[in-house]
Amino acid sequence: MSLRSVSTTITLLMVWFLSTSSTRTEVVLPQVEMEQQTQQPLPDIITGLLMRYFRHPFQPVQFFWSASSASHRYIQVDLMTTVLWRTSGHLVVTFANPEASLQSAVQQKRSHAVLFGEDVDAFERLLANFSTFVNDYSGRYLLVLTGATPTLSTLVHVHLRQLFRALWQRHIVHVNVLVQTNSSIVRAYTYVPYSSQHCGKPVVRLAAILPSTGQQHHLYPPLTSLHNCTLQVGTFEAKPYTILQRKVDGFIELGGFEGDMLQLLAHRLQFRVNVTESPHQLQWGVIGAPGNSTGTMQLVQDEQVDLVIACMALDVTRGIYLKAGWAHYTSRILFAVPQGHPYSAFEKLFRPFGTDVWLALGALLLCVVGVVGGLSMGRRARSLRRFVYGPAVRMPLLDALYLLWGGAIVTVSSRNFARSLLAHWLGFTFVMRTLYQGSLYLYLQRSANYPPIATLEQIHHSTLHYYMVNIAMRFFVDRPEIRPRVRFIPPGLDTLGGQVAGMASRYTDRVVVCPQDMVAYNNRLTKRTGRPIQVTRESITLFPLSIYYPKKSCLTALFDRQVGRIVQSGLVDLWVRNYGDYDFEESRRESSSGGEPSKLTLVHLAGAYQLLVGMHTLAMVVFLLELLSLRLPRLRAFLTLFLPVLGNTTSSNAVDGSKRLLVRETVGNHFSEVIVDALTRYYVQNHSSTMVMRLSTIGQRARDLQSDIMDEVMQRTSHSIAYEFWSKTTPSRRPRIFNIAFIDGVHAFEQLFHALDPAHNDFSGYYLIVLTEPSTPTLLERIFALLWTLNVINVNVITADLEDQSHWQSVLMHTYYPYRAGACERPVPHLLHRFRRGKRLDVSVELFPPKLENFHRCPVTVGTFHLPPYVLLHRGAAGDKPTGYGGFEGDLLRALSIKLNFTVRLIEPEMGELWGRTPSPNQSADAASGCVRLVLSERANLTLGRFAIRGDRNLVMKSSRSYYTVRMVLAVPAGRAYTPFEKLFRPFSRPTWVLVTLYLVVGVVVIGVIRLSRLPPYVRHFVYGRSVSTPLLNLLNVLFGGALLRLPTRNFARTLLLLWLYYCLVVRTCYQGSLYEYLQERKNFSPLQTVDAMVAHDYRFYSLHGASHYLEQLTAILPRITWLSDDDANVERQLLEMASHRAPASALFTDVERVAYHNRYRVREGLVHVANVVLVRLPIGIYYPLKSCLTNQFNSELDGLLASGYVNYRLERYVNYDMLKGPVDHEHLPTPLTIDQLEGCYETLVGLLLVATGLLLLELASRWIVPLRTLLTFLQSE
Structure with a gap:
């Protein structure tokens, strides 16, 4: 179908749609000519803007139009038809909003819309139909003015102002209005809601004049600054989330860790905060339809505030009426429970043993009483009684109890059986008595309590009342039976916090539903003065916190970007820890005894009872032997013999079975069978589709042949493989792993080669190239040589003589090995397998064999630098080039070289740089520096050396799997040592x-x-x-x-x-x-542990310039930082100065492992301590070029090393963490005191001698001074 017919069809469909919805009965079909439409600039500009700004993987583009006449409506139809024809296949388009009955089915709000209007009134009619339930006002909108254009002054000052006021009422900010002022120029207008002179008032601005011949304009720039405008923030006091600090002038400053985050957002986005409290102190309030909400929910829903922040949990109901931001912290909802009541002194007597032990001991004593009672009845029992415990024993039961309690017996039986019973009873009572006395001694000294309630089931089975805020009832919808026991906490000024604080010692009849951070906050406040609040071991639910905005707010994306960066930097976790004491979490991980001596259970005393049973058995054997010895005098001699031990051995023969591999006979071309076999064995993946590429340069015959093969292959594999066809205009959104290409010669392959891009093709994936023309060795060498330049190694080229239809027809599969013995990085074609026609396919043949398991001693170039303890470079006498390497990551590299059999060639970055500067994706490798430049310019195959895996680096390089996480802290010097005189007061x-x-x-x-x-x-x-x-x-x-x-x-x-x-x-x-x-x-004074304490003591901070990226969020210390050049010698020098106390008030931003390395190898110069606050956690790994083929193989080997513990084992050779755990406990060994240790005593002696000398001088002077003599006489009398 030609382009003209396509255009006519689209036009007819659009006109039919418009005519059926109009009140007019006549239909006039316009004659649309594509040649005339393409000469107008407006369709081209609209098409360009849609292709650049409106392409989204999940959002369609909505088209709206409004005109007052049918003729003008046809003009809009022609314009839309041209735009739709040019964007066909690239955009998903919808018309108008869904009906009211279908709005609930719209899972995602529409955020891209194009509006065609004849004038401003037409746009207002269209906007009146918009709804916050369907349309996302923070999305992108394009308005096209299709009517007659007034004068420029009237357009800007009247019409556009009116239009932008209507848009600002809906907070639609990302919008452009296209106005065609003449036949060749289109002006794009937008407005700015926040500026240095106007806050919340739209100011018209000319965005661009199109078409632009100069620089490219960004018509939808993200909002980055609010220009010091004031935002209304709704909140209330919910410690430690938000703390209201009321100033003298009536201004309210927001504290707490959410308040700290808001202050940082205000600094970065340049706005001021005006706090609006919840009306009537209703705190959160309830959310409902407009007019039915209360508290802060009412403030934000009625748009009285721009946002609310105060322990706001993400909730489905709130999401219907409000807009939620990024979840910046996830807490837990749990129960604060009463303290356990203490054990009484009498109860402690029974604590050394558990209940099962007491029951077992009582049962044993009952057995003893039963035996003694049975032997005390009747004449026939008299002889047995003498035999069991002897004729001279008169009170056997009292003797047994006497021995149990540690007494001694006077009369001992002379019979062997009685003596054996006495011996085993002595041993049993000795063990029991020793264990009881030793454990009782510890229990009597402790004022232990009953353990508090630990689980939710214990609370539900108790009679305690549930105290909670009214909105917390949604957590117990599955337990309606607790409703009579629920007591709602009335809303007020931090009423929930008051209830939580009372659980420490005041309340014993209730449990309080609260977040764990409130408990941690109260425990921190009362850590030294009160008892900690107890909580349940189980939590009720997770509690993600967010900021809520009005439904029409345009601030969500702006705040989410900054909040995401703050969360990733670890600042939120730092603030949370500063406001709370979370030791209750660590104590819960310990044993339930809380550090007290554990109760002895039946399992612990199993050996004593086994000994008891064994002695009983032995006694019975002795008893039987003694009975038999009365009749068999030679029994004793016979018992000296050993009884033979008999045993059976059975053997069974295992029957090995064999499974026959059934291969389904296929029909059709043998060439297609080979392709189908390769695809079904390696390309069947549920999460990734297969990219199909077809290029033909010889003629239509070759193209038809490729189509036939593709049809047969796809028909037989479509049930298990999803296919995606390659297109130059619409590339894949993510790199494809599985690829199959059909080519007919070298020219077709060269076109395919130039189209490969690491952004759309994963070069480490699978590539199957089907060559439909006979191949030659030269052609294969050319193909493999080009593929090696892209590091594509998992590739097979399938070729065959398709004209041969005889039984001799064979299909050849070629590949290449980049690393072979004596041929490193030389892509020589290698025949992988020959498939014979008429023979079954051999599944034992590995069609994509692993090619990097053995490098055959080929060199791998590694860019690195000297950075203890990660990489230690050893240099020769000249000291210019490294001759060896070590360190934690160096040992890891050596292990990889041994496992993969390659040699390492080290290169260092120029100018003494370390990691270097990372360019943006659109910059060249010349903009980079350091090891990053070595990788981007492909001078190095990989680089390592505490390389943190970051987003900006991942855009230009490929990272390995992280094998270690580095903790970045502040290294501080040790505190000042106590003087001998100060020790006298310790x-x-x-x-x-x-x-x-x-x-x-x-x-x-x-x-x-x-x-x-x-x-x-x-x-x-x-x-x-x-x-x-x-x-x-x-x-x-x-x-x-x-x-x-x-x-x-x-x-x-x-x-x-x-x-x-x-x-x-x-x-x-x-x-x-x-x-x-x-x-x-x-003993020394403890070093400072927090950043705030260091700032208060006027510390000076030092850091390498390459680590500046991680300190941007710490605005309090940025002016105090002295940047060191990227060289480990500067770090070593600073650590030595701190260890020798030449830099007492200083802190160095470095990693824990660097300090631990110093404390291991430079311990003689002094120790360096670290603050216990981890500022940043950096996962480190190896970086490769984007098209490197080493990543998967190296990751596989790294996984094995990580699982074996090799990484931690090698790291422990270079670091010493023991010196970072705090002061070593003093060993209580008698040692002679030296003069240095008694220096304080001598100082005191000298001071007292000086006082005595002064008194002597005063007494001598009292001979001439009468008042002094009177005073000394008075003192002497006393």
């Missing part, structure tokens, strides 16, 4: 020193009051004795362990003295014992 904590000083001050004050108040002498005698003249000196003498020469004679004074002696004995003993340990311990 045995007691600050509260203890305050109490000791307070008691001493109280004693001094009492003595001073008694002395200065001139009380009668009998009062002094009553308090500290008649003969005591220096009470203050006695007070200090007893405190330091001295003796008193004169003791008081009164009872009250003696009582005070005894109390003070006992108090000083306890304090002095604890101080002396602890001081001995602290004087020997080498």
Whole structure:
């Protein structure tokens, strides 16, 4: 069918559609000529814009039109017909919105629309039919003005302003209006809603004049800045998500980790925040139809605010009436449960053993009572009683219990059987008593509690009330029976947080449904002063958080881009950890005993009971032998013989079966049978289709032959393989793995070769080339040589003499091996298999054999650099080129070279660069630097050296599977060491020193009051004795362990003295014992652990320039960073300065492994610590060129190395993590104290000697100074 007939058909269909929907009865068919339409610029421009901006894999383009007359409607039809004809096969087009009854079936809102209108009123009529339930107002819209154009001034200042105001009411921002001002020029107008002078007011702007001969304009640029405009933010206080900080001037500042994220968004998008609280403190509120919502839901639905953020969970009902953003954090909903009540002292007596052990022990004692009772009845039992426990034993039951409780027996039986019973009972009771006493000693010392409720089933079976907010009831729709026990928390100022805080110690009759972050926030606030809040081990549901916008908002895509970057940088997790203490998660992973001694269960005591049963059995055997020995005197001699042990061995013969491989006989051309066999064996995949390419340059005969073969192949494989035909104009959206090409010669293959693109073809996939003309060795060499330039190695060329229809016809399959012994990277054709006509296809032949399992010692060029502990380059005496390599990744590379049998040729980037700069996809390799440039220019087959797998690198290179995750932290120096004088105060904590000083001050004050108040002498005698003249000196003498020469004679004074002696004995003993340990311990102040603490202490930060990409989100430290050139020598120098305390207030942004490497090999220069906050986690791997063929084979080998633990094993040879785990515990071994350790004592001695010398000088001077002599006389009397 010709183009003219296609155009006429489309036009007739459009006119028929319009005429049937019109009120007119006459139909006038316009005569449309394609030649005339192509001369107009407007169809070309519309077509170009649709092809550039409106192509979407899942969204059709909606066409709307409106005209006041039938003639103008035909003009619009002609224009649309031309556009549809030119975009045929590239766009999916729909007309108008679905009916109201079908709107629920639209799963995805329509976001691409083209509107044809005669004037502004026509556009307003079209927009009036739009709905937020069907149309996505944040999508792309193109408006085409088809009516008469007024003057330019009237158009801009009147018509377009009116139109853009109507669009802004619906928040349709990504829109362009095309106006054809003359026969050759089309103007594209848009509007800007946010600018430096106008906020929320549309400003008309000329976007472009088309067709443009100069630079290409971006008519739909993404919104990147709000130009310091104010956004209304609806929220309420829900700690730690949002914390309202009210200022003196009435301004409300938003805190919490969601508030911190909003502040960062405001900084990056340049807008101001105006907080609007939930009306009547209704918090979340309920969402419903317009006019029926409450709380913050009402604010956002009525468009009183631009967005809401405050612990907003993604919800299906909310999604109907609101627009949700990117989920920036996923929490969990769980129960906060009451604390378990403590065990009583009596209950602790039964805690060492579990219930099953107590039951087993009671059953055993009952058996003993039964045996003793049975042997105590009747005369015939008398002889047995003597035999079992001897004639001299009078109280066997009391003796058994006495032995159980650790007593001793006086009378021992003389019979062997009785002695054996006594021996095994002694052993059993000894084991039980030892285990009970040892475990009871630990349990009696602990104030243990009953474990709190841990599971949801325990809560449902209890009588506790459910406290929750009203919207949380949706989590329990499957449990309607709990409705009578539900108590709704009234909305108010952080009422849910108050209920959660009360679960620490106040409430015991309820459980609270809450997010885990509220529990962590309260546990952090009360970590030192209160008990932690207990939670269930199981969670109710996951709780993804998001920002909600009005249904018509245009901010969603703008905010989602920034929120996605913030989430990927790890900042959200950092903020969450800063606001909460999540140790309850780690404690839940430990044993349920919570660190207390475990109960001894029946499994633990199985050995004791087995010993008991064994001794019983032995006793019965001895009993029987003794009975028999009465009649058989030679029994004892006979028992010395061993009984032969008999055994049977059976053997059975295994019958091996063989399976016959049934091959279905096929019909048709033998050439097609070979192709079908290859496709069914290697191309059947459920997730990927097969790309079919056909090129013919010889003639129609070859093309017809290819069509016949394709028809037969596809007919026999269409049930299992999905096919996709290759097209130059509409390439595949993702690289295709499975490809089959039909060519008829070298010219056809060259066309195919130039069309291959790594963006649309996966060069590491499977390629089956069907050559329909006889091949020659030269042709095959040419084909394989071109394919090797693209690193396509999984390729087979099938050829045959199709003119030969005899039984000698054979099909040849050729391939090539890029790496062979003595021929590295030389694509020589190799005959893989010859398929004979009339013979069954041999399925044992590997049609796509693995070609990279053995490189035959061929060299692989690796671009890398010296970066401990990942890559260690060893250089010779000249020091210019590396002669060897090591390190964690170097050992990994060596293991790969051994397994794949290749040699390594190392090259380093120029100018001492490391990773280098990554260019954009549309830039050349010259824009790159470092190892990235080596890979892009294909000078290196691969590169490694802590290469983080990032999105920008994946656009220009191909990454391997990640084999390790690097944690980027801040390396900090060790804290200052304690001085010997400071160690004298370390045995007691600050509260203890305050109490000791307070008691001493109280004693001094009492003595001073008694002395200065001139009380009668009998009062002094009553308090500290008649003969005591220096009470203050006695007070200090007893405190330091001295003796008193004169003791008081009164009872009250003696009582005070005894109390003070006992108090000083306890304090002095604890101080002396602890001081001995602290004087020997080498202890430093703890280094700073958080970024905020380092900023507060005015730290200076250092980082390699190549790591700047990961610090862009940390705006607080960016001005403080000193950028180091990309060289590990700078890192080594900075670590040495930190280890030697030459740079005390500094922090280095590096990875944990680099610090662990320093602490292993440079430990003599000093240790370097790391902050316990991981700023970034980087998965690292190997990078290859985009068209590299090494990726799959190397990934397969890496998987094996990872599964075997080889990666972690090699890493441990270069790092030492023990020094990063904190200070080493002091070993409590008696060691001699040195002068350095007692330096503080000597300093104290020198200080006291100076005080004594000062007092001596004062006494000498008192001879001439009367007031001084009076003061010293008063002090001497005391």
